[in-house]
Amino acid sequence: MHFCVVNDTEILCQEPCRVCGELKGIRLAEVEYWDLRRSALVRCPACGHMQLDPMLTEEETAKGCLAYYLEESQRVSPREQERNRIRNFRRGVMFGFTLKRRGIVPARVLELGPGSGYFAAGLQFVFPDARVTVMDVNADVLAFNAGHHGYETIRQIPDKVEEDLIGLFDLVIARDILEHVSDIAAAISNIGRYLVTGGLFHFITPNGREDAWKHILAARLGRQPSELLINHVNYFDGAGLKKLLEEKGFTVLSYYTYTFKFFLRGNGWRKNPKLMSPHSTQRSAGQLIRDHEETSPAFGASKEEILKKWYIRRGAKKITYLYSIYQHCPILRADPGMNIGHEIYGLFRKEI
Numbered sequence: 001m002h003f004c005v006v007n008d009t010e011i012l013c014q015e016p017c018r019v020c021g022e023l024k025g026i027r028l029a030e031v032e033y034w035d036l037r038r039s040a041l042v043r044c045p046a047c048g049h050m051q052l053d054p055m056l057t058e059e060e061t062a063k064g065c066l067a068y069y070l071e072e073s074q075r076v077s078p079r080e081q082e083r084n085r086i087r088n089f090r091r092g093v094m095f096g097f098t099l100k101r102r103g104i105v106p107a108r109v110l111e112l113g114p115g116s117g118y119f120a121a122g123l124q125f126v127f128p129d130a131r132v133t134v135m136d137v138n139a140d141v142l143a144f145n146a147g148h149h150g151y152e153t154i155r156q157i158p159d160k161v162e163e164d165l166i167g168l169f170d171l172v173i174a175r176d177i178l179e180h181v182s183d184i185a186a187a188i189s190n191i192g193r194y195l196v197t198g199g200l201f202h203f204i205t206p207n208g209r210e211d212a213w214k215h216i217l218a219a220r221l222g223r224q225p226s227e228l229l230i231n232h233v234n235y236f237d238g239a240g241l242k243k244l245l246e247e248k249g250f251t252v253l254s255y256y257t258y259t260f261k262f263f264l265r266g267n268g269w270r271k272n273p274k275l276m277s278p279h280s281t282q283r284s285a286g287q288l289i290r291d292h293e294e295t296s297p298a299f300g301a302s303k304e305e306i307l308k309k310w311y312i313r314r315g316a317k318k319i320t321y322l323y324s325i326y327q328h329c330p331i332l333r334a335d336p337g338m339n340i341g342h343e344i345y346g347l348f349r350k351e352i
Contacts, residue, residue: 010045014054017044018184018234019244025053028212029219031228032280034067036060038225041215041235048237050212055182058157061231062137065180067285068230069138070292082306085118089307090324092122095202097321098347099126099171102253106130106171110194112158113177117145120173121303122324126317133169135162148303158187166193174203179211179232188248195350201250203346207257208235209339210267214277226277238336238344250348257341258330268340 013025025042028050032038037060039052056064076084099106106127111120114134124130133152134145142153156162158174158181172191181187191201212235218226242255266272311323336344 011042013040013042017047017049018051018055018182019049019240020044020047022046029215030225031215031277032225032282033060033228033231034064034285035282036064036285041212041219047240047243049240050208050235050237052233056231056233058182061157061180061182061233063285063289064229064231065138067288069140071229071288074292078301081116082301085116085306086309087328088116088118089122089125089312090320091328092119093125093317093320094122094324094328095119096123096126098254099200104200106200108169109133109171109173110135110165110169111173111175112136112191113174113180114141114145114151115176117149117151118306119175120151121149121307123173125312125314125320133165157181158190159183160186161190161193167196169194170196170199172199172201174201174205176204176206178203178205179234179236182233184234185244185248188244188250192248192250192350197350197352199350200253201245201346201348201350204343205234205236205241205346206232207268207336207339207341207344208237210262210342211235213268214275217271217273217276218279221271221273222276222279225280227280227283228277229283236344238339241344241346242336245346245348249350249352251351252346252348254345254347255336256330256333257336257338257344258333259342260332260334260340262342263340267342 010024011027013023016023022044024045026045027040027042029041030038031041033056037056039054041050042053043050107130109120109130109132111134113136114120117134120132124132133154135154135156136142137157139155142155145151146153154162172194178184211232215226218224242252266275312320334341
């Protein structure tokens with residue numbers, strides 16, 4: 001049995017903070033990423049960013065991501081997958097109208113980590129002439145997005161630059177991807193290089209304090225390493241993330257946190273064992289991949305079937321928009337610097 005060693009004093013980290021470069025860190029917990037890597041979770045005393053130390057390698061990330069993708073495709077029913085896709089479509093519609101109200105009409109769009117691609121499909125519903133390119137490390141995800149939506153595809157990770165993409169896009173989207181990126185400062189720099197001057201960067205990412213809390217509790221209450229199957233390697237401080245973006249040449253257009261039910265239940269502050277992450281079982285990523293290597297995940301219904309809803313009307317897009325607002329528009333919002341709320345929403349403009 002492995003016991004987790006935790007202290008709240010400064011230590012010398014194996015790797016510098018990926019936001020500000022600080023070499024010292026405050027050790028908060030220990031996590032195990034499948035059976036691939038055991039790391040400490042540390043908080044930077046200079047900027048508040050939390051990250052794994054040591055960070056996952058590119059090979060470990062790719063292998064663990066594939067294992068999680070396969071595991072999730074078996075665990076989540078086809079019906080629930082379809083419901084998630086239509087939810088993402090509605091969010092894309094809502095975001096598209098947000099841009100439209102600002103007088104913005106994106107022509108070239110890059111989405112990092114597109115998942116099923118339905119957020120960009122919702123955006124294209126509002127802007128039919130928008131040309132979409134998607135970037136991911138998972139070949140199955142890219143094949144689905146190409147075949148299902150007709151998107152252009154790039155197999156790469158966000159923190160490695162693709163020279164051919166520099167200056168091509170007026171909108172880059174990264175929803176639920178920044179928390180997975182090993183070198184977040186490099187990824188933000190690359191996003192800036194992909195954008196034209198005046199281009200927009202939209203993202204959502206978990207509030208780091210809530211996201212890390214389950215691991216911190218597992219260390220403090222259970223004193224054992226916690227399980228990290230989905231590779232959240234960054235846990236963002238709201239003020240620190242904004243500062244990083246500004247240092248990389250972005251200015252804020254919209255920046256807030258939303259969804260407070262998890263905070264009210266105690267995420268981020270309550271020392272309740274029910275909020276702990278499960279203890280690590282060192283689940284084998286390689287074995288799971290081998291178990292499913294002969295089968296490809298089922299993608300379920302066709303796009304036409306999924307979007308066959310009474311409120312999705314190309315001739316009456318405002319009906320789609322109003323229904324999307326009804327389903328998803330956050331009523332309560334807070335400053336991300338308060339580090340409460342489940343998700344951080346950002347819309348930033350590249351200035352230089």
